[in-house]
Amino acid sequence: MLIYYIISLVVIGIDQITKYLTLENIPLHENIEVIPSILSFTYFKNTGAAWSILEGQMIFFYIVTFIVVGVIVYYMQTQGRNDKKFAFALSLILGGAIGNFIDRLLLKYVVDMIRLEFIDFPIFNVADMALTMGVAFMILYLFYDEWKEHKQKKVGMK
Secondary structure (H helix, E strand, O other): OHHHHHHHHHHHHHHHHHHHHHHHHOOEOOEEEEEOOOEEEEEEEEOOOHHHOOOOOHHHHHHHHHHHHHHHHHHHHHOHHHOHHHHHHHHHHHHHHHHHHHHHHHHOOEEEEEEEOOOOOOOEOHHHHHHHHHHHHHHHHHHHHHHHHHHHHHHHHO
């Protein structure tokens, strides 16, 4: 189980380092092209959640994050022990949730900086990527698990 908590810590570390570098090197709202027409870095203060929804609701985010982290740790300790895929998805979600929580706690906003130039998509950060990948892996895992269970029942009927 320790490896999955280490994965979460690595996500948090990379997230916080990229945010620190953004704060130190990119003025607010300045756009720095990395790959022209594809990727740039733009320092943005996000006081809400994804797509800036629920802006300024910090107490709400503190409570929700505390609950989410508690539920994730519970499932990592109970269900994650038996399934590496499930534990991996949870570790990404945990790292992402804590990464953004640190910003909200210390700065009262989340530092976003990654901008995809080729699509009209909100600016995001490493924690957001970890959360998104963790949720995607979780959905795939749940579909796979359901399919596997359905297949086993079908074999048992024969």
